[in-house]
Structure formats: structure tokens, C-alpha cells
Amino acid sequence: MQNTLASAIDSWVADHTNEILQLTETLIRFPSVNRAPYGDEAEAQIFVAETMRALNLDVDTFVPTDVPALAAHPAYWQGRDYTNRPNVVGTRQGVSPSAGKSLLFSSHVDVVAGNSGGRFDPFMPVREDEKLYGRGSNDMKGGLAATLMAVRCLRELGVRLNGNLIVESVVDEENGGSNGTLAARLRGHNADGCIVPEPNAMIVSPGHKGGRIWEIRLKGSPGIAFGSDHIVSPIYGMARLAVALEEWEAIRNRVTPPHPLFAETPGLPLLITKIKAGEFEPGAGDAVPERAMMELWAEEYPGTTEQEHYARLIGFLEQVARETPAVAQCEIEIVPITRFLPGSEIPRDHRFVQTVGTVFSQTLGAPPIVRGAPFACDVFVFNQIANIPCVILGPRGGNAHSYDEWVMIEDLVALTKIFARTACEWCGVAA
Ligand SMILES: [Zn+2]
Known part of the structure; x- marks a missing residue:
């Protein structure tokens, strides 16, 4: 010019x-x-x-x-x-x-x-x-x-x-x-x-980078222990999943070689963006709630396919769900909130x-x-x-x-x- x-x-x-x-x-x-x-x-x-x-x-x-x-x-x-x-x-x-x-x-x-x-x-x-x-x-x-x-x-x-x-x-x-x-x-x-x-x-x-927003929903057995009701708190299950995801993020970042475009700035964040259970309004919900939900955002480097992302993240969550009693006692549903953004x-x-x-x-x-x-x-x-x-x-x-x-x-x-x-x-x- x-x-x-x-x-x-x-x-x-x-x-x-x-x-x-x-x-x-x-x-x-x-x-x-x-x-x-x-x-x-x-x-x-x-x-x-x-x-x-x-x-x-x-x-x-x-x-x-x-x-x-x-x-x-x-x-x-x-x-x-x-x-x-x-x-x-x-x-x-x-x-x-x-x-x-x-x-x-x-x-x-x-x-x-x-x-x-x-x-x-x-x-x-x-x-x-x-x-x-x-x-x-x-x-x-x-x-x-x-x-x-x-x-x-x-x-x-x-x-x-x-x-x-x-x-x-x-x-x-x-x-x-x-x-x-x-x-x-x-x-x-x-x-x-x-x-x-x-x-x-x-x-x-x-x-x-790419990524996807997922929502995890747990359903337990609600109530308060007056009698012989069997109560399953989805909150304990969700808390276990949150801790497991924190560990998974750390391990994944240790073992995943950085993509060349991210050699100086490696890292695949997994962010828990929402967690919700129970009611905080006065007079409401002084009992174990039936449901808990968590929303998370998981990133991927270029080149990772939707199938690979699914297998890694959802495969891990399903394994935790099987092996962790507090989660296994709940009904679990894992749903995508957005498309997979490659x-x-x-x-x-x-x-x-x-x-x-x-x-x-x-x-x-x-x-x-x-x-x-x-x-x-x-x-x-x-x-x-x-x-x-x-x-x-x-x-x-x-x-x-x-x-x-x-x-x-x-x-x-x-x-x-x-x-x-x-x-x-x-x-x-x-x-
Ligand atoms: Zn923008």
C-alpha cells in the first residue's frame, strides 16, 4: 500500500x-x-x-x-x-x-x-x-x-x-x-x-477454542425425616460431582498436550457456572429438595470433535455417577444446553x-x-x-x-x- x-x-x-x-x-x-x-x-x-x-x-x-x-x-x-x-x-x-x-x-x-x-x-x-x-x-x-x-x-x-x-x-x-x-x-x-x-x-x-454448555440434573427423594421416609438429598450428589469435576479439570490439563496455537497459553477450563437446589424464600422449602442442577462450560482445543468431547466429559461423569453412592442413589440426567461449538x-x-x-x-x-x-x-x-x-x-x-x-x-x-x-x-x- x-x-x-x-x-x-x-x-x-x-x-x-x-x-x-x-x-x-x-x-x-x-x-x-x-x-x-x-x-x-x-x-x-x-x-x-x-x-x-x-x-x-x-x-x-x-x-x-x-x-x-x-x-x-x-x-x-x-x-x-x-x-x-x-x-x-x-x-x-x-x-x-x-x-x-x-x-x-x-x-x-x-x-x-x-x-x-x-x-x-x-x-x-x-x-x-x-x-x-x-x-x-x-x-x-x-x-x-x-x-x-x-x-x-x-x-x-x-x-x-x-x-x-x-x-x-x-x-x-x-x-x-x-x-x-x-x-x-x-x-x-x-x-x-x-x-x-x-x-x-x-x-x-x-x-x-471450542466448547459446550451442559446441564446436570439430579433427582433424589425429598422431605424431612419425621418418620421412616427414605430421604435422598440430590445436594450431596451434586457436591460430589462438583468436586470430581474440579479434579478432572486439573488432571486433564496435566495430561493433555497443548495445541500448537496455545503453546504459550495452555489450558482447557471447565467452569461450573450455576448450581441450584432448594428454595430460599422465607417459609419455603425447609426440607431436602427433590432436585438439584448444575450448569458447566467445558472447553476444547481446535481439532477435538463433538464425539471426543462427549466421550471424555460425559464418560467421566457417568463413571462418577456409577461409583459414588451419593450420586448413584439419584436419577441423573445430563443434557446439552448449547450446540457443541467446535x-x-x-x-x-x-x-x-x-x-x-x-x-x-x-x-x-x-x-x-x-x-x-x-x-x-x-x-x-x-x-x-x-x-x-x-x-x-x-x-x-x-x-x-x-x-x-x-x-x-x-x-x-x-x-x-x-x-x-x-x-x-x-x-x-x-x-
Ligand atoms: Zn463475542
């Missing part, structure tokens, strides 16, 4: 720093919460579509189930309600598509309900020092804003790209949805490379990874860290289903999925530059 164009992009972005943040803040104010099977993305998506129209993009708005091929696709996850939950895809047609490659920026607009507490109202963004706080600031409305501003930058600088540039905002990523991302691919919005600005702390990720990867030396890495170096003056993203996300849809090489590159931040989520302000500025420059490099600039 010409140095003059690179510096024009950098100065435009520097001059529009406040607008990048304002756009992120506007997006945060829409409580686009994923309440699986439902979701409140509509208002945010109407705003995103308006923003794209103002950028003169060809805008396609559709709910996932508008796409006829979706329900029949093997990766479709059933049970979600897509009423009033539109995807929005904006395309800037290239002037000479045969002379350049196409690029897609893909973000999800939904956020989690998240933990309560903290200092700030999750939907009232606050800037403080170098951070911007708000639900979704990090995951991933900051990244979405950076992609939209990168497109605006190229438009205002009058840059004509050879290949198509596509920017999308999809619904239903949280809670293992993925149908929104899948529907956009089946609708035909595809490209020669994709950047997903999920918050991986400014590393270039040619791959990511980890996925593309080669580190893939041309697209190299392009993003080179632009990163040129923009920030230092080479990027290239390694796997330590979370599950929709990127497998690009790498494994749509055959679109995908790189994750998003901001630093913290408290994603919790209170006082924040994003590093300078990263949103840096990403806007990198995204605009990558579009020039990958799609080609027309003379």
Missing part, C-alpha cells in the same frame, strides 16, 4: 477518535440482550442498518429463518426464536472484483444478560481514563464500531477498492447460537477472507493471516503475537463450514459477560486503522 494512503487513513482515524467511541457508546445503549431462545437485538440492528445506509452500502436485512437453507443445514441449532431478530449485512461493491479479493468484517450485536453488581449501569456507557465501560464494550460492540468506522474512513477518503468489502452485524452469537452467522453465509454473503473482532486482546488469532483453525502461514499480520506490524510498529483465541465463538462457521479463512483480531478489555465490562479505548482506534488498511491491502486499491 502507498505510504500516503496509509498515513491518510491513520490521520482520518486519529481525527475521528471521538466518533469511534460515540458509535460504540450508542451501540452499548441498545440493550441487545440474548435471552435464549429469544433476543432483543432489533433496535440495535435498525440503528446499524441506518448507519450502513448512511455509508451508501447495499444493505441486506433478514432474520435467520428467512434463509430457506438454514433449517436443513446440519449445523443449524434448533429451538431458537428469531422473531424480530434481523441480521444486517452491508456491502460496498468493488470496482473491479476480478482484480482484487473480497473482505468481510463480521461481528455479533447481541450481548449476555451478565452478572449484576459493579459500579456502572451496563447500558449506560462511561469513559474513564483509558477505558470505556459498558455491556458489550469489549464483546463486541467496540469491534463492530471499529469495522463500521473503517468502512466510513475508506468512503470519506474516496478510496476505491477492487474487491467487495462487506461488514455485518449478526444476531444470536451468545449462548452458542451461531445460526445468525450461518444464515448470513447461506444467504450468500461470503468473501475471500474474514476478520472477526472478538476481544482477543490485540493478538492475531488463526484459530480459537474449535477451528487455519494455517498460521495462510496468506490472509500473513496479510493481517503485516498490516498490524506496519500500523503499530511491532509484529503481532500470533496465537489461538482462548474462547469459543462463531468463527468455526467461516473456517469449517463456509471455507472462508478467518482471523480473530479484537481489542483488549475485561469483565466480558460480567459487570463493569470495559474495552481499551486506544485499541478501538488502532483496530479501525488496521481494518481500513487491511481492506486496502487485501481487496486492492483501484488506480
Whole structure:
């Protein structure tokens, strides 16, 4: 890329720093919460579509189930309600598509309900020092804003790209949805490379972990020991399972060789996210409850199949259930709450990874860290289903999925530059 164009992009972005943040803040104010099977993305998506129209993009708005091929696709996850939950895809047609490659920026607009507490109202963004706080600031409305501003930058600088540039905002990523991302691919919005600005702390990720949410349900014999009733507490059984899972996580991490993309950051977390039994309301439930439930999230490296994940985790739980009397006395049910989200990867030396890495170096003056993203996300849809090489590159931040989520302000500025420059490099600039 010409140095003059690179510096024009950098100065435009520097001059529009406040607008990048304002756009992120506007997006945060829409409580686009994923309440699986439902979701409140509509208002945010109407705003995103308006923003794209103002950028003169060809805008396609559709709910996932508008796409006829979706329900029949093997990766479709059933049970979600897509009423009033539109995807929005904006395309800037290239002037000479045969002379350049196409690029897609893909973000999800939904956020989690998240933990309560903290200092700030999750939907009232606050800037403080170098951070911007708000639900979704990090995951991933900051990244979405950076992609939209990168497109605006190229438009205002009058840059004509050879290949198509596509920017999308999809619904239903949280809670293992993925149908929104899948529907956009089946609708035909595809490209020669994709950047997903999920918050991986400014590393270039040619791959990511996978995982699945499971729920364990135990049913015992409830009551209180007045007479000769036989009481079986599902709480003791659940407690044994929790301890067994803690040990299993530690052993598994000792014996599993780290995947090469995670050599410096090995580890497969198993997180118990919910545990519940009995009633705490005054006057209620002063007896052993009938049921206890636990929800957990178990991660996998790229390459692990759904069958392998099942055999390892569920096989272990079934063994504990057989061998532990407190569990064996209960009825046990283990059910998946989400689809299996596979980890996925593309080669580190893939041309697209190299392009993003080179632009990163040129923009920030230092080479990027290239390694796997330590979370599950929709990127497998690009790498494994749509055959679109995908790189994750998003901001630093913290408290994603919790209170006082924040994003590093300078990263949103840096990403806007990198995204605009990558579009020039990958799609080609027309003379
Ligand atoms: Zn996310």
C-alpha cells in the first residue's frame, strides 16, 4: 500500500477518535440482550442498518429463518426464536472484483444478560481514563464500531477498492447460537477472507477454542425425616460431582498436550457456572429438595470433535455417577444446553493471516503475537463450514459477560486503522 494512503487513513482515524467511541457508546445503549431462545437485538440492528445506509452500502436485512437453507443445514441449532431478530449485512461493491479479493468484517450485536453488581449501569456507557465501560464494550460492540468506522474512513477518503468489502452485524452469537452467522453465509454473503473482532486482546488469532454448555440434573427423594421416609438429598450428589469435576479439570490439563496455537497459553477450563437446589424464600422449602442442577462450560482445543468431547466429559461423569453412592442413589440426567461449538483453525502461514499480520506490524510498529483465541465463538462457521479463512483480531478489555465490562479505548482506534488498511491491502486499491 502507498505510504500516503496509509498515513491518510491513520490521520482520518486519529481525527475521528471521538466518533469511534460515540458509535460504540450508542451501540452499548441498545440493550441487545440474548435471552435464549429469544433476543432483543432489533433496535440495535435498525440503528446499524441506518448507519450502513448512511455509508451508501447495499444493505441486506433478514432474520435467520428467512434463509430457506438454514433449517436443513446440519449445523443449524434448533429451538431458537428469531422473531424480530434481523441480521444486517452491508456491502460496498468493488470496482473491479476480478482484480482484487473480497473482505468481510463480521461481528455479533447481541450481548449476555451478565452478572449484576459493579459500579456502572451496563447500558449506560462511561469513559474513564483509558477505558470505556459498558455491556458489550469489549464483546463486541467496540469491534463492530471499529469495522463500521473503517468502512466510513475508506468512503470519506474516496478510496476505491477492487474487491467487495462487506461488514455485518449478526444476531444470536451468545449462548452458542451461531445460526445468525450461518444464515448470513447461506444467504450468500461470503468473501475471500474474514476478520472477526472478538476481544482477543490485540493478538492475531488463526484459530480459537471450542466448547459446550451442559446441564446436570439430579433427582433424589425429598422431605424431612419425621418418620421412616427414605430421604435422598440430590445436594450431596451434586457436591460430589462438583468436586470430581474440579479434579478432572486439573488432571486433564496435566495430561493433555497443548495445541500448537496455545503453546504459550495452555489450558482447557471447565467452569461450573450455576448450581441450584432448594428454595430460599422465607417459609419455603425447609426440607431436602427433590432436585438439584448444575450448569458447566467445558472447553476444547481446535481439532477435538463433538464425539471426543462427549466421550471424555460425559464418560467421566457417568463413571462418577456409577461409583459414588451419593450420586448413584439419584436419577441423573445430563443434557446439552448449547450446540457443541467446535474449535477451528487455519494455517498460521495462510496468506490472509500473513496479510493481517503485516498490516498490524506496519500500523503499530511491532509484529503481532500470533496465537489461538482462548474462547469459543462463531468463527468455526467461516473456517469449517463456509471455507472462508478467518482471523480473530479484537481489542483488549475485561469483565466480558460480567459487570463493569470495559474495552481499551486506544485499541478501538488502532483496530479501525488496521481494518481500513487491511481492506486496502487485501481487496486492492483501484488506480
Ligand atoms: Zn463475542
